[in-house]
Amino acid sequence: xxxxxxxxxxxxxxxxxxxxxxxxxxxxxxxxxxxxxxxxxxxxxxxxxxxxxxxxxxxxxxxxxxxxxxxxxxxxxxxxxxxxxxxxxxxxxxxxxxxxxxxxxxxxxxxxxxxxxxxxxxxxxxxxxxxxxxxxxxxxxxxxxxxxxxxxxxxxxxxxxxxxxxxxxxxxxxxxxxxxxxxxxxxxxxxxxxxxxxxxxxxxxxxxxxxxxxxxxxxxxxxxxxxxxxxxxxxxxxxxxxxxxxxxxxxxxxxxxxxxxxxxxxxxxxxxxxxxxxxxxxxxxxxxxxxxxxxxxxxxxxxxxxxxxxxxxxxxxxxxxxxxxxxxxxxxxxxxxxxxxxxxxxxxxxxxxxxxxxxxxxxxxxxxxxxxxxxxxxxxxxxxxxxxxxxxxxxxxxxxxxxxxxxxxxxxxxxxxxxxxxxxxxxxxxxxxxxxxxxxxxxxxxxxxxxxxxxxxxxxxxxxxxxxxxxxxxxxxxxxxxxxxxxxxxxxxxxxxxxxxxxxxxxxxxxxxxxxxxxxxxxxxxxxxxxxxxxxxxxxxxxxxxxxxxxxxxxxxxxxxxxxxxxxxxxxxxxxxxxxxxxxxxxxxxxxxxxxxxxxxxxxxxxxxxxxxxxxxxxxxxxxxxxxxxxxxxxxxxxxxxxxxxxxxxxxxxxxxxxxxxxxxxxxxxxxxxxxxxxxxxxxxxxxxxxxxxxxxxxxxxxxxxxxxx
Amino acid sequence: xxxxxxxxxxxxxxxxxxxxxxxxxxxxxxxxxxxxxxxxxxxxxxxxxxxxxxxxxxxxxxxxxxxxxxxxxxxxxxxxxxxxxxxxxxxxxxxxxxxxx
Numbered sequence: 001x002x003x004x005x006x007x008x009x010x011x012x013x014x015x016x017x018x019x020x021x022x023x024x025x026x027x028x029x030x031x032x033x034x035x036x037x038x039x040x041x042x043x044x045x046x047x048x049x050x051x052x053x054x055x056x057x058x059x060x061x062x063x064x065x066x067x068x069x070x071x072x073x074x075x076x077x078x079x080x081x082x083x084x085x086x087x088x089x090x091x092x093x094x095x096x097x098x099x100x101x102x103x104x105x106x107x108x109x110x111x112x113x114x115x116x117x118x119x120x121x122x123x124x125x126x127x128x129x130x131x132x133x134x135x136x137x138x139x140x141x142x143x144x145x146x147x148x149x150x151x152x153x154x155x156x157x158x159x160x161x162x163x164x165x166x167x168x169x170x171x172x173x174x175x176x177x178x179x180x181x182x183x184x185x186x187x188x189x190x191x192x193x194x195x196x197x198x199x200x201x202x203x204x205x206x207x208x209x210x211x212x213x214x215x216x217x218x219x220x221x222x223x224x225x226x227x228x229x230x231x232x233x234x235x236x237x238x239x240x241x242x243x244x245x246x247x248x249x250x251x252x253x254x255x256x257x258x259x260x261x262x263x264x265x266x267x268x269x270x271x272x273x274x275x276x277x278x279x280x281x282x283x284x285x286x287x288x289x290x291x292x293x294x295x296x297x298x299x300x301x302x303x304x305x306x307x308x309x310x311x312x313x314x315x316x317x318x319x320x321x322x323x324x325x326x327x328x329x330x331x332x333x334x335x336x337x338x339x340x341x342x343x344x345x346x347x348x349x350x351x352x353x354x355x356x357x358x359x360x361x362x363x364x365x366x367x368x369x370x371x372x373x374x375x376x377x378x379x380x381x382x383x384x385x386x387x388x389x390x391x392x393x394x395x396x397x398x399x400x401x402x403x404x405x406x407x408x409x410x411x412x413x414x415x416x417x418x419x420x421x422x423x424x425x426x427x428x429x430x431x432x433x434x435x436x437x438x439x440x441x442x443x444x445x446x447x448x449x450x451x452x453x454x455x456x457x458x459x460x461x462x463x464x465x466x467x468x469x470x471x472x473x474x475x476x477x478x479x480x481x482x483x484x485x486x487x488x489x490x491x492x493x494x495x496x497x498x499x500x501x502x503x504x505x506x507x508x509x510x511x512x513x514x515x516x517x518x519x520x521x522x523x524x525x526x527x528x529x530x531x532x533x534x535x536x537x538x539x540x541x542x543x544x545x546x547x548x549x550x551x552x553x554x555x556x557x558x559x560x561x562x563x564x565x566x567x568x569x570x571x572x573x574x575x576x577x578x579x580x581x582x583x584x585x586x587x588x589x590x591x592x593x594x595x596x597x598x599x600x601x602x603x604x605x606x607x608x609x610x611x612x613x614x615x616x617x618x619x620x621x622x623x624x625x626x627x628x629x630x631x632x633x634x635x636x637x638x639x640x641x642x643x644x645x646x647x648x649x650x651x652x653x654x655x656x657x658x659x660x661x662x663x664x665x666x667x668x669x670x671x672x673x674x675x676x677x678x679x680x681x682x683x684x685x686x687x688x689x690x691x692x693x694x695x696x697x698x699x700x701x702x703x704x705x706x707x708x709x710x
Numbered sequence: 711x712x713x714x715x716x717x718x719x720x721x722x723x724x725x726x727x728x729x730x731x732x733x734x735x736x737x738x739x740x741x742x743x744x745x746x747x748x749x750x751x752x753x754x755x756x757x758x759x760x761x762x763x764x765x766x767x768x769x770x771x772x773x774x775x776x777x778x779x780x781x782x783x784x785x786x787x788x789x790x791x792x793x794x795x796x797x798x799x800x801x802x803x804x805x806x807x808x809x810x811x
Binding site for chain 1: 741
């Protein structure tokens with residue numbers, strides 16, 4: 001039942017897309033938006049109902065419902081188009097539809113007056129369909145198809161205002177950078193298929209478990225890292241993070257939906273899905289990529305002055321947290337953070353969109369300030385999200401961040417060599433609090449630095465602030481749902497129902513019970529402190545999410561204290577700098593000039609890529625041009641010349657002289673012989689008679705002589 | 711006694727005479743006369759063989775046909791000459807070489 005309901009919910013946005021793509025222009029504004037938003041809300045309603053049904057039928061353990069339709073046949077091997085529903089699917093599906101619904105509604109207000117209003121909702125609907133398909137897909141192939149679909153929607157929407165050169169450049173950049181990751185992704189898929197002969201997740205896991213990669217550990221690591229690179233591209237992880245900040249050229253609802261809440265989180269979702277086949281080295285790789293990303297982008301976020309770019313780097317940083325958390329085995333915590341982050345980051349982006357809308361397109365936070373009085377609702381909701389992302393206790397962000405940090409602390413406690421993997425996120429938490437509070441203060445408080453912007457600023461219409469309020473409520477409360485199951489953790493028998501009643505419990509239900517990494521005995525990489533025995537689901541889920549027993553509780557408490565302390569430190573610094581003026585940002589900047597320069601230029605990554613990859617590609621293109629011009633054209637020209645010559649030869653010599661000669665010759669022969677013969681036809685009777693007489697005489701003579709000769 | 715060869719010699723003489731007239735004369739009427747010579751040479755031949763009892767009365771019959779043919783031929787020829795004169799304003803056959811190749 002539930003898979004069918006979800007399929008219907010999944011196809012609703014596709015229906016919206018189909019209608020809008022053909023009749024969008026006729027439906028116009030605001031009909032197109034209302035249609036798309038209505039369908040998405042219906043989809044969300046179905047998802048919520050399915051979710052509650054799920055809670056009702058879930059009797060413990062990781063239940064998986066699947067539905068398969070035979071799709072492609074390769075030889076006698078059928079590839080099914082399958083839908084796989086487990087509790088993670090339900091949670092993701094609900095999150096995507098709910099967040100998308102509020103963003104769709106918001107867009108009706110935000111895109112008001114745009115000349116391509118209907119087209120915007122066409123793309124949004126297509127994106128909704130693709131993203132939900134990505135969540136539902138049960139095979140790497142299905143994942144990849146929808147992976148590309150969301151990619152192309154992202155491309156369309158970043159370049160939505162394609163008249164702007166920067167927007168169309170950003171769209172191309174996003175698409176091309178994602179290609180790098182997708183290429184490795186498909187290499188990983190191909191590796192998996194060649195080794196296991198299967199593309200469904202279940203099938204691959206079963207085959208790997210049976211030992212399809214026995215003796216090929218390196219290959220399995222390689223495949224895992226290749227698959228992970230798909231996530232690196234899509235989730236904007238180092239070193240493919242460069243596209244996400246530029247993607248902010250798209251309309252703000254797009255940034256909120258695609259480049260903060262859902263699509264970029266698909267990479268994290270992918271890593272969560274393929275988690276069982278990730279080996280220890282692959283997980284280490286993933287963890288360090290996440291750590292580098294979260295730290296570097298948090299630093300950059302401090303110095304950005306464009307409101308959306310601050311949020312973009314913040315998104316990259318938070319995605320880094322999730323990736324790191326998955327990398328060290330904090331599966332539940334990472335995916336829990338994915339859900340909470342989707343809510344508050346969507347809220348932050350919608351808030352920034354509201355600010356931009358209110359300030360008539362101004363995005364520079366240096367020109368804002370003191371907007372709190374002008375747009376109180378935006379300000380308050382923005383503050384809620386800021387507090388949540390910074391990890392203020394009892395808001396959603398705090399629960400997920402504490403869960404992640406406790407997992408990281410536990411991990412580095414056991415694996416002392418990897419102490420960085422706790423230090424970096426802990427410091428990152430402080431930086432996060434600092435840059436988010438800096439953003440909030442600069443935009444909504446401090447002084448009005450640009451009076452022109454300030455005077456014209458106004459609160460957004462209701463259609464825009466209602467979604468803000470809705471998401472704010474969600475941001476505050478979603479963590480409470482998540483925290484519920486912790487109180488019911490006990491013997492595993494009846495706890496499952498209780499565990500299933502909360503968000504963390506739901507996610508934990510879906511946690512893979514088996515993983516390659518936990519099998520290798522000498523390098524335990526699972527949840528701290530020791531690899532749990534197979535089947536201890538509640539144990540593994542709870543451990544990373546913050547269990548209450550023994551040392552786990554200690555880790556959790558310590559992590560909470562450290563995270564809260566880091567958050568407080570960040571806030572304190574931000575207040576000191578921007579509210580009380582104890583620390584002058586200008587002086588600090590001047591004192592740390594080289595560091596500042598480095599950060600403002602985003603660690604020179606764009607320049608680095610321009611100097612290496614882009615330059616290489618340009619060189620290659622120039623070589624290709626040269627090769628084309630000189631060699632290929634040379635060959636072509638040469639053969640053309642040869643053909644011309646042959647043609648001239650055959651034309652002038654063969655045809656003109658030979659064929660025509662034969663024809664003309666025959667004609668001339670006939671003409672000449674006719675000329676000779678016509679001499680005899682004088683028109684004079686005399687000649688005729690003479691000729692006739694002579695010939696007759698000759699014949700007679702011949703007949704007469706005949707007897708003598710023979 | 712007049713033998714068959716005498717007839718044949720006369721006939722041959724008439725034929726050659728007719729040919730010579732046709733070849734040498736320019737006047738169309740003269741040429742027509744030459745033609746008559748030749749026709750009559752043939753006629754003489756036919757009758758001569760018939761008189762010797764060869765082929766019964768076939769020769770006599772053929773001679774009568776030939777006379778009729780000669781008469782019609784002369785009529786046609788004279789009509790051609792009249793038209794010839796209308797076109798070229800002469801009956802000199804050397805001037806009428808319009809049919810040359």
